[in-house]
Amino acid sequence: MQSIVEFKNIFKSYPGVIANDDVSFNIKEQSVHAILGENGAGKSTLVKILYGHVKPDSGEILINSDLAIINSPSTAKNLGINMVFQHFSLFESLTVAENLILGMNENISLTKLKDKSKTICDKYGFNLNLNSPISSLSVGQRQSVEIVRSLLNNPKILIMDEPTSVLTPDEISNLFKILKNLVKDGLTVIFISHKLEEIINLSDYVTIMRNGKVVSTISTQNEDPETLGYKMLGYKVSKAKQVRDINFSKDIFNINNLSTQSKDPFTINLNTIDLNLKKGQIFGIAGVAGNGQKELMEILLNENDYEFSGDIIFKDLNINNLSTFQRKSLSISYVTEERLGHSAVPEMSLSENIFLSMNHKREFKKGDFINFEKINSYASDVIKNFNVDTPSYNVKAGKLSGGNLQKFIIGREIMSNPELLILSQPTWGIDAGSEAFIKKTIVELSQKGVSIIIISHDLDELLDVCHQISVLYEGSLSNPLNVENINITKLGKYMGGLFD
Amino acid sequence: MVFLIRVQLREDYSNLIFYLSPLVAVALTLFFGSFIFLILDLSPIESFKIFFMSPISNSYGISELFVKATPLAIIALGLSYCFKNNIYNIGAEGQLTMGAIFGGGIGLLFNDSTSVFLLPLMILFGAIGGAFWATIPAILKTKFNTNEILTSLMLTYVALFILDYFVVGPWKDPAGYGLPKSMPFPDAGRLPVLFDGLRVHIGVYFAIIICFITYIVYNKTLFGFKLKVSGLSSKASQYAGFKYKNLIFYTFIISGACAGLAGLFEVSGPIGLLYRDISPNYGFTAIIVAFLGRLNPFGIILSSLLIALTYLGAEDAQLFLKIPSAVGFVFQGLVLFFLLGTDFLNKYRVFIK
Numbered sequence: 056m057q058s059i060v061e062f063k064n065i066f067k068s069y070p071g072v073i074a075n076d077d078v079s080f081n082i083k084e085q086s087v088h089a090i091l092g093e094n095g096a097g098k099s100t101l102v103k104i105l106y107g108h109v110k111p112d113s114g115e116i117l118i119n120s121d122l123a124i125i126n127s128p129s130t131a132k133n134l135g136i137n138m139v140f141q142h143f144s145l146f147e148s149l150t151v152a153e154n155l156i157l158g159m160n161e162n163i164s165l166t167k168l169k170d171k172s173k174t175i176c177d178k179y180g181f182n183l184n185l186n187s188p189i190s191s192l193s194v195g196q197r198q199s200v201e202i203v204r205s206l207l208n209n210p211k212i213l214i215m216d217e218p219t220s221v222l223t224p225d226e227i228s229n230l231f232k233i234l235k236n237l238v239k240d241g242l243t244v245i246f247i248s249h250k251l252e253e254i255i256n257l258s259d260y261v262t263i264m265r266n267g268k269v270v271s272t273i274s275t276q277n278e279d280p281e282t283l284g285y286k287m288l289g290y291k292v293s294k295a296k297q298v299r300d301i302n303f304s305k306d307i308f309n310i311n312n313l314s315t316q317s318k319d320p321f322t323i324n325l326n327t328i329d330l331n332l333k334k335g336q337i338f339g340i341a342g343v344a345g346n347g348q349k350e351l352m353e354i355l356l357n358e359n360d361y362e363f364s365g366d367i368i369f370k371d372l373n374i375n376n377l378s379t380f381q382r383k384s385l386s387i388s389y390v391t392e393e394r395l396g397h398s399a400v401p402e403m404s405l406s407e408n409i410f411l412s413m414n415h416k417r418e419f420k421k422g423d424f425i426n427f428e429k430i431n432s433y434a435s436d437v438i439k440n441f442n443v444d445t446p447s448y449n450v451k452a453g454k455l456s457g458g459n460l461q462k463f464i465i466g467r468e469i470m471s472n473p474e475l476l477i478l479s480q481p482t483w484g485i486d487a488g489s490e491a492f493i494k495k496t497i498v499e500l501s502q503k504g505v506s507i508i509i510i511s512h513d514l515d516e517l518l519d520v521c522h523q524i525s526v527l528y529e530g531s532l533s534n535p536l537n538v539e540n541i542n543i544t545k546l547g548k549y550m551g552g553l554f555d
Numbered sequence: 556m557v558f559l560i561r562v563q564l565r566e567d568y569s570n571l572i573f574y575l576s577p578l579v580a581v582a583l584t585l586f587f588g589s590f591i592f593l594i595l596d597l598s599p600i601e602s603f604k605i606f607f608m609s610p611i612s613n614s615y616g617i618s619e620l621f622v623k624a625t626p627l628a629i630i631a632l633g634l635s636y637c638f639k640n641n642i643y644n645i646g647a648e649g650q651l652t653m654g655a656i657f658g659g660g661i662g663l664l665f666n667d668s669t670s671v672f673l674l675p676l677m678i679l680f681g682a683i684g685g686a687f688w689a690t691i692p693a694i695l696k697t698k699f700n701t702n703e704i705l706t707s708l709m710l711t712y713v714a715l716f717i718l719d720y721f722v723v724g725p726w727k728d729p730a731g732y733g734l735p736k737s738m739p740f741p742d743a744g745r746l747p748v749l750f751d752g753l754r755v756h757i758g759v760y761f762a763i764i765i766c767f768i769t770y771i772v773y774n775k776t777l778f779g780f781k782l783k784v785s786g787l788s789s790k791a792s793q794y795a796g797f798k799y800k801n802l803i804f805y806t807f808i809i810s811g812a813c814a815g816l817a818g819l820f821e822v823s824g825p826i827g828l829l830y831r832d833i834s835p836n837y838g839f840t841a842i843i844v845a846f847l848g849r850l851n852p853f854g855i856i857l858s859s860l861l862i863a864l865t866y867l868g869a870e871d872a873q874l875f876l877k878i879p880s881a882v883g884f885v886f887q888g889l890v891l892f893f894l895l896g897t898d899f900l901n902k903y904r905v906f907i908k
């Protein structure tokens with residue numbers, strides 16, 4: 056088979072980083088070619104260059120052996136290159152068909168477009184009603200709309216940027232089936248991911264990138280997740296070992312019959328949620344983003360006096376009406392999904408960020424004054440104990456990499472000896488080394504008797520560390536599943552809402 | 556060919572330049588200000604001498620500089636609490652007026668008093684009056700989420716009309732030939748001057764004390780920390796468990812009390828009675844002072860002196876150069892404009908593509 060895309064010595068630098076450093080490799084026609092790398096390895100930059108979104112500093116791209124100068128996405132489309140972004144660009148209030156026609160360059164009537172779309176949907180098994188508004192669609196269906204929109208342009212090459220991060224296991228396997236059929240019919244798919252198993256399941260070839268450079272381009276045939284992971288990182292990651300068979304006895308935290316009745320159309324109403332957490336237990340709340348995770352976290356934190364019915368009980372005490380400050384004083388700790396601007400202030404030093412979350416602690420205050428000496432020594436301890444790579448506690452939080460900052464934030468909370476730790480997306484968007492460290496820390500913490508709730512979209516993360524997992528779907532929480540001997544098919548069904 | 560002006564957030568904007576930019580702004584103001592004099596057919600160098608040097612060439616002038624700088628500094632120090640918290644109280648002029656009405660009212664009520672407690676009582680009521688006027692936009696903001704910029708500004712005009720009502724109505728001096736002014740305050744209600752024959756008064760001490768207190772609050776206390784956090788990120792402030800609504804109240808009350816204090820100092824100090832025009836826009840000019848001083852208490856003291864000089868310079872320019880005293884406001888406006896400009900360019904990179 057012939058190469059359809061050839062990258063030749065692509066360089067691209069941004070202030071302070073080299074995103075692509077002498078990137079050269081070929082993509083064969085009619086194949087699924089994965090680009091694998093950690094966050095910040097340069098994958099996204101490279102495909103944005105191919106799509107005309109970003110201009111390289113130097114280097115060439117050949118399409119079908121001809122030099123192609125791709126200045127803009129419209130040039131790319133003319134060359135048959137289409138891209139489905141991680142974040143969709145759809146109009147919520149318009150129907151599927153209306154959204155599809157908005158993406159068309161040529162003049163076409165709505166009826167003709169519907170016929171054409173229908174043919175594509177039937178042929179490849181997209182389950183779409185062309186007349187329903189986008190707002191009524193699930194995330195997976197929205198992605199289908201994006202793919203159909205690309206296919207209407209008769210592309211030769213389809214780029215997909217982290218397409219599976221928002222999908223349930225069922226939806227993922229469905230997507231893979233569709234993509235494989237598309238390849239059979241002549242399409243070339245460029246697939247960006249950092250999930251190893253997916254790449255092995257779906258793609259024919261994989262280019263591994265690290266720090267902006269290509270490590271190698273190989274066939275995926277003889278690879279397994281472990282060998283591929285080693286190539287991606289350059290080192291082996293030790294897995295967190297969870298001891299699953301602890302005898303839990305004491306109830307620490309209960310949610311009984313929690314419901315909300317918000318009239319805001321952009322929030323998900325929670326529906327009679329029950330949750331029971333024992334001492335030393337790690338409880339995972341899985342589910343596709345946008346199913347009520349944000350609302351649940353808001354109620355647990357109580358930053359805005361969110362209205363709800365039901366009871367939240369911490370150690371036999373009803374904490375429904377307690378403020379964030381009071382809940383923290385009861386030794387409940389929180390790590391929010393957003394690091395910068397929520398659980399840390401980027402413009403403030405690490406020491407100040409300690410006090411941000413620990414201002415309820417008496418030892419950090421002298422009356423109305425702040426005891427910076429104590430805070431600084433606490434900050435030093437966090438930096439030392441949690442491997443935070445920083446020259447000092449005076450460094451501004453915004454200067455730290457995502458992984459380092461997350462280690463610092465989680466360390467800050469853990470050092471305060473919480474009895475209950477609530478984490479939202481603890482390893483989202485951070486490097487694999489920090490991810491492994493954080494998972495290990497969480498597991499060790501639970502073995503010391505701390506109870507932990509993790510809200511996450513990342514199923515692998517939850518399966519690695521949790522004792523039990525429930526799925527949140529459209530505001531309802533499923534019954535918990537024990538992770539030991541978990542049935543993945545069942546979990547997948549739960550994520551699609553199939554539970555009582 | 557299409558030219559696009561692009562604006563890009565700088566990855567790492569300089570703290571040094573942040574503190575130097577007021578100097579750059581002043582330099583640019585002088586540079587472009589000289590064109591104003593050129594257009595008016597005046598020699599820029601001579602004009603600047605009259606504008607910025609001659610007003611402070613004698614002890615009277617220096618005293619006047621402090622007379623003008625004192626209210627500016629006190630108001631701006633108070634405003635810095637609001638601005639640090641991202642609350643834009645621009646109604647200090649009204650809070651100043653209300654302070655003058657409350658405190659001055661006490662002076663008129665006890666107009667035959669010789670008690671040493673009269674002045675402290677007036678000062679207390681001055682602060683209460685300003686704080687009271689500032690709680691109105693605070694309540695409106697926290698209860699109804701109204702925009703504090705609008706409400707505090709509109710309340711300024713309400714306060715001015717209330718003052719108007721009193722000086723033409725119930726508080727009009729019966730022996731005042733029908734002029735819209737009150738009786739003079741009794742001597743016990745006058746602010747002591749620092750030197751005989753000069754107008755500079757003990758308000759200067761208040762400004763310095765407020766400056767040091769503010770410095771300590773900002774750098775050492777939990778309250779200062781709360782202000783800093785909620786100014787930088789309201790979500791982080793919620794995460795920390797700080798009650799933003801309380802902070803809105805506290806900062807409005809502090810800035811209102813400071814403005815009210817400044818208003819009382821004006822009427823019980825240099826003026827000695829209540830009448831219509833007690834303030835040459837000190838409440839508005841103090842906004843410039845606060846930002847020019849980088850919301851830093853010591854910076855505010857320096858910038859209040861500089862801006863006070865534009866008031867004096869404008870008076871001298873009117874006298875000796877025969878140009879309108881509004882030139883002083885032009886200079887204040889230029890300083891603010893260039894300050895915002897340098898801040899913008901420090902924070903963002905601008906280029907043409």
